[in-house]
Amino acid sequence: MQIKKSRYKAHLFICNKSRTDGRKSCGHEVDPDLKTILKNEIRERGWKLFVRVSDCGCLGVCDAGPNIMIYPQKIWLSAVTRDDIPEILHILEEIMEA
Numbered sequence: 607m608q609i610k611k612s613r614y615k616a617h618l619f620i621c622n623k624s625r626t627d628g629r630k631s632c633g634h635e636v637d638p639d640l641k642t643i644l645k646n647e648i649r650e651r652g653w654k655l656f657v658r659v660s661d662c663g664c665l666g667v668c669d670a671g672p673n674i675m676i677y678p679q680k681i682w683l684s685a686v687t688r689d690d691i692p693e694i695l696h697i698l699e700e701i702m703e704a
């Protein structure tokens with residue numbers, strides 16, 4: 607095993623878990639363009655080397671989804687829609703300026 611520190615100042619994890627058993631899951635509700643839009647906005651702001659956006663599995667708060675978590679800041683966002691992108695970018699801006 608190798609242990610390294612992440613080079614990212616913030617890492618967004620977008621839950622894309624899709625259940626097939628009828629239970630609520632983010633993958634069925636998350637905006638399919640959300641990740642691409644966020645990545646493009648991050649790139650345009652010059653944050654690409656410092657902010658990472660990744661898909662992830664279930665975060666355990668399925669009923670509140672679609673969910674995004676931002677680490678290491680421990681910020682959890684729920685019921686996220688495309689309309690929330692400006693606020694997400696504002697959160698990232700504050701992280702970048704900290």
Ligand code: FES
Pocket residue numbers: 621622623624630631632633663664665666667668669671672673
């Ligand atoms: S399916 Fe997204 S938090 Fe469980």
